[in-house]
Amino acid sequence: MEIVQIKDKKFKKFIPEQEILSSIRKIGQEINKTLKDKNPLFISVLNGAFMFTSDLMKVVNIPCEITFIKLSSYEGLYSSGCVKEVMGLNENIVGRNVVILEDIIDTGLTMEQIIDSLKAKGAGEIRVATFLQKPDALQRNIKIDYIAMKIPNEFIIGYGLDYNGYGRNLKDVYTLITD
Secondary structure, eight states: OOEEEETTEEEEEEEOHHHHHHHHHHHHHHHHHHTTTSOOEEEEEETTTHHHHHHHHTTOOSSOEEEEEEEEEEETTEEEEEEEEEEOOOSOOBTOOEEEEEEEESSSHHHHHHHHHHHHTTBSSEEEEEEEEOGGGOOSOOOOSEEEEEOOSOOEEBTTBOBTTBSTTOSSEEEEOOO
């Protein structure tokens, strides 16, 4: 069992890189089929989704565009319950088919706010693709179209996910070791 120390916490390997890439390949192939003639605009949610977005876009081979937004809702190990937009959307999305790319959906609060914002800006069809989903933590009724992996309601880092800004660069996903 591989263990890493990030700041004051220890984490153990939970999902190896090969399993991550295999699950992302599957949803990428599904996106290629379901959105073939839709010319989607992929909207990646920074910072966490950068690795997921990169690997997913290597599989997606349909005509599409990609852009980025940056939101903040976590403080330390916990969601603050308040989502703030740090870097907004610059593209005109009126009538566009959009796919939101997210690193993890737990409570669903952030995703609900993103979807509401995109609807208010006139987006056409809105789809959601997430690397990870925590079914036991979900508190909002949102439709998630593409889920690479479902995980238990545990704090994780790696593959874009962080603990106070650290650990995003790990190629595997790690879970918090609780004593």
